[in-house]
Amino acid sequence: EDLVEDDDTPVRWFRANLVRTTTNAVLAALAHLRRVDCVADIQKGTIYHDKYVPDLFGVHPREALVSLSIYQSGDVIIQDRASCFPAFILAPRPDKDKIIDACAAPGNKTTHLAAILGNSPESIIAFEKNPERAKTLHKMCEKAGALGCVRIQQGDFTQTEPSKYPDVTGLLVDPSCSGSGIFGRGFEENDTQEHTQERLKKLAGFQVAIMKHAMRFPNAKKIVYSTCSVHAQENEQVVVDLLLDSTVRAQGWRMCSRKDVIPAWPRRGLVEEFSALDDPQRCADGCIRTVPQEDGGIGFFAILEAASGWPMNSS
Numbered sequence: 001e002d003l004v005e006d007d008d009t010p011v012r013w014f015r016a017n018l019v020r021t022t023t024n025a026v027l028a029a030l031a032h033l034r035r036v037d038c039v040a041d042i043q044k045g046t047i048y049h050d051k052y053v054p055d056l057f058g059v060h061p062r063e064a065l066v067s068l069s070i071y072q073s074g075d076v077i078i079q080d081r082a083s084c085f086p087a088f089i090l091a092p093r094p095d096k097d098k099i100i101d102a103c104a105a106p107g108n109k110t111t112h113l114a115a116i117l118g119n120s121p122e123s124i125i126a127f128e129k130n131p132e133r134a135k136t137l138h139k140m141c142e143k144a145g146a147l148g149c150v151r152i153q154q155g156d157f158t159q160t161e162p163s164k165y166p167d168v169t170g171l172l173v174d175p176s177c178s179g180s181g182i183f184g185r186g187f188e189e190n191d192t193q194e195h196t197q198e199r200l201k202k203l204a205g206f207q208v209a210i211m212k213h214a215m216r217f218p219n220a221k222k223i224v225y226s227t228c229s230v231h232a233q234e235n236e237q238v239v240v241d242l243l244l245d246s247t248v249r250a251q252g253w254r255m256c257s258r259k260d261v262i263p264a265w266p267r268r269g270l271v272e273e274f275s276a277l278d279d280p281q282r283c284a285d286g287c288i289r290t291v292p293q294e295d296g297g298i299g300f301f302a303i304l305e306a307a308s309g310w311p312m313n314s315s
């Protein structure tokens with residue numbers, strides 16, 4: 001289905017926090033709103049239940065939400081649609097998977113992971129380098145009721161020793177990026193092209209390094225990489241760099257196929273960026289792109305990679 005319906009329709013997205021409540025209970029609490037079937041029909045007094053992420057809803061931005069008890073209690077969490085994709089794509093299984101969230105604060109994706117994992121105890125290790133942001137992460141997990149599921153580790157994820165985490169089966173890597181998907185260009189208006197390229201190069205170097213570290217976890221089978229950048233340097237090119245790396249190849253990492261990455265979502269990775277790899281179309285199809293206005297949320301990009309042989313959600 002085309003996304004033109006979303007054009008110029010400002011939407012406030014929020015998800016039912018399945019740690020505390022159910023989708024039906026949220027709908028019951030918002031029963032005064034009329035259900036609509038597509039994003040374009042959202043206006044004041046209506047609610048849209050997302051067709052891609054099951055626990056996600058959209059309302060008009062002027063709809064009273066933060067004053068409602070379901071928001072104050074943490075039963076619903078305001079989170080853009082694109083930001084809900086990574087945890088949903090990782091699709092960890094309750095009581096089976098142990099997940100590292102490598103760059104966790106403020107904790108939107110961590111708490112979403114906890115909901116998908118049924119809040120099962122000690123299922124997530126959430127790393128955050130910045131001490132202040134680690135406090136925010138703690139607060140968010142507490143409000144979401146997820147502290148039993150999440151162990152917060154304040155520190156640099158890249159300094160961890162992967163062999164000490166033999167039970168980790170999957171990782172979510174959402175590193176610092178240019179933010180160009182959120183703030184339009186994500187750069188100062190008077191930035192020179194040279195400075196922009198320099199900054200992107202530096203960010204991409206960090207993003208590749210943190211992903212390489214994630215790929216060293218001995219029993220990790222699936223990694224979701226995401227950014228809120230629209231720049232190919234931070235997205236497809238990071239993936240290409242990784243997949244051309246001899247160590248990464250030897251470890252058996254590859255792109256997941258489209259069927260594991262919200263297949264119905266129409267906007268995929270940029271195929272021309274994958275020309276250095278064997279099957280550019282397959283690689284592009286393993287990625288998702290979203291753009292700020294049309295997709296009813298911030299610009300974002302998420303890809304999925306799996307060690308050959310065991311896509312997590314097929315077993």
Ligand code: SAM
Nearest residue numbers: 103104105106107108109128129156157174176
């Ligand atoms: N995943 C978060 C969410 O959805 O709420 C947003 C993460 S934000 C894009 C990136 C975060 O990674 C920042 O809080 C930053 O301080 C943290 N970070 C950057 N480098 C890190 C590292 N080496 N180890 C752990 N955290 C890091």
